[in-house]
Amino acid sequence: MEEDSSGSRTSTHPDHHQMQPIAPSRYESQKRRDWNTFGQYMRNQRPPVPLSNCTFNHVIDFLRYLDQFGKTKVHHQGCMFYGQPEPPASCPCPLQQAWGSLDALIGRLRAAYEENGGTPETNPFASSAIRVYLREVKMCQAKARGIPYKKKRKADTITALRTKRDDEQSSATSSSAHFS
Numbered sequence: 371m372e373e374d375s376s377g378s379r380t381s382t383h384p385d386h387h388q389m390q391p392i393a394p395s396r397y398e399s400q401k402r403r404d405w406n407t408f409g410q411y412m413r414n415q416r417p418p419v420p421l422s423n424c425t426f427n428h429v430i431d432f433l434r435y436l437d438q439f440g441k442t443k444v445h446h447q448g449c450m451f452y453g454q455p456e457p458p459a460s461c462p463c464p465l466q467q468a469w470g471s472l473d474a475l476i477g478r479l480r481a482a483y484e485e486n487g488g489t490p491e492t493n494p495f496a497s498s499a500i501r502v503y504l505r506e507v508k509m510c511q512a513k514a515r516g517i518p519y520k521k522k523r524k525a526d527t528i529t530a531l532r533t534k535r536d537d538e539q540s541s542a543t544s545s546s547a548h549f550s
């Protein structure tokens with residue numbers, strides 16, 4: 371869920387790539403697992419797709435494939451609970467991967483691709499098509515679940531505060547204004 375995505379991002383120590391870690395960090399092991407899952411998915415295509423031939427279309431298919439393992443209820447527009455964050459009863463709408471999880475996943479795979487010999491120029495995870503896809507998922511899920519953007523922003527503000535604490539201690543009140 372969303373907590374996972376911001377959690378995995380904040381758990382990365384700012385200087386982790388400079389230091390030699392004793393054990394792989396949670397981020398590193400998660401990245402390795404994600405990369406293996408993606409490699410497995412590509413090998414299971416018929417015919418199997420070598421990673422060098424991987425395009426953003428494969429990546430988007432992969433993200434859709436992951437939805438079957440998702441735990442986030444995303445209501446159809448016709449559902450009576452559409453827009454309700456906490457519906458009082460169950461409904462047949464599908465479960466999907468939360469946008470925040472996909473966003474964090476793409477970030478890890480983008481890094482893993484280049485660490486495994488891919489070039490930034492061919493990196494399918496860095497494609498603008500992926501960004502567009504993720505933005506659509508984010509908007510759909512926000513509307514379907516009635517999540518106000520503020521809620522998400524609050525979590526990001528905490529992250530921003532934590533990383534900027536040292537040099538920007540006094541500007542805590544304005545931190546929600548600039549947020550990427």
Ligand SMILES: [Zn+2]
Pocket residue numbers: 444445446449450451452461462463
């Ligand atoms: Zn529903």
